[in-house]
Amino acid sequence: MKVILLGLPGAGKGTQAERVSGELGIPRVSSGDLFRDHQKRGTELGRLARSYMERGALVPDDVTIGMVMEWIADNASPGGFLLDGFPRTRSQAEALDEALAGEGGLDAAVLIDVSRAELVRRLSGRILCSRCQTPYNRREAPPGEPGKCDRCGGELYQRADDKPEAVEKRIEVYVQDTEPLVAHYREGGKLIRVDGERSVAEVGDALIRALQPVAT
Numbered sequence: 001m002k003v004i005l006l007g008l009p010g011a012g013k014g015t016q017a018e019r020v021s022g023e024l025g026i027p028r029v030s031s032g033d034l035f036r037d038h039q040k041r042g043t044e045l046g047r048l049a050r051s052y053m054e055r056g057a058l059v060p061d062d063v064t065i066g067m068v069m070e071w072i073a074d075n076a077s078p079g080g081f082l083l084d085g086f087p088r089t090r091s092q093a094e095a096l097d098e099a100l101a102g103e104g105g106l107d108a109a110v111l112i113d114v115s116r117a118e119l120v121r122r123l124s125g126r127i128l129c130s131r132c133q134t135p136y137n138r139r140e141a142p143p144g145e146p147g148k149c150d151r152c153g154g155e156l157y158q159r160a161d162d163k164p165e166a167v168e169k170r171i172e173v174y175v176q177d178t179e180p181l182v183a184h185y186r187e188g189g190k191l192i193r194v195d196g197e198r199s200v201a202e203v204g205d206a207l208i209r210a211l212q213p214v215a216t
């Protein structure tokens with residue numbers, strides 16, 4: 001089973017990728033893991049990627065694809081693999097299709113679907129202590145007393161980056177990349193959509209159920 005997991009930041013992809021990988025017994029990797037691994041090993045691809053990142057430029061698709069294909073060759077079990085956070089754009093998806101063409105292509109692209117309004121609510125929940133910098137989350141990890149740090153009693157505040165307007169802008173950038181990507185997999189008949197606005201456990205159950213027919 002060759003699967004990719006799609007979803008905007010805040011959709012819970014990392015957590016679900018871990019569960020799906022564990023329960024279905026297929027290795028997973030995120031593009032972040034790949035970059036870190038190549039940097040650590042000082043590979044040619046790693047050096048190339050770093051040279052772009054240091055200039056603030058996007059790493060070209062062929063460099064990222066090179067890392068993904070190398071990982072697949074070394075790690076994919078006979079049962080397949082799960083990619084988390086890659087591809088991120090339609091052109092990356094097309095390059096991946098081409099690279100996998102000899103092995104029958106991808107089996108499924110699973111989208112953890114969460115509305116923008118809900119993502120803004122999730123991602124703008126983060127607040128920090130102005131004195132000791134302890135992080136809290138208004139929804140998931142609220143302080144005992146609103147606005148006050150449990151540890152030192154300091155005042156809690158929200159960074160400009162985490163304010164709803166800033167979060168909305170950040171999401172918009174991803175939406176512009178993700179929509180054509182989702183369309184690509186829908187057109188190819190590979191898209192499976194899972195409602196992501198439920199508990200972490202329920203979303204995970206739905207993902208496993210959705211992938212079962214693909215696995216057998």
Ligand SMILES: [Zn+2]
Pocket residue numbers: 129130131132133134149150151152153154
């Ligand atoms: Zn504090």
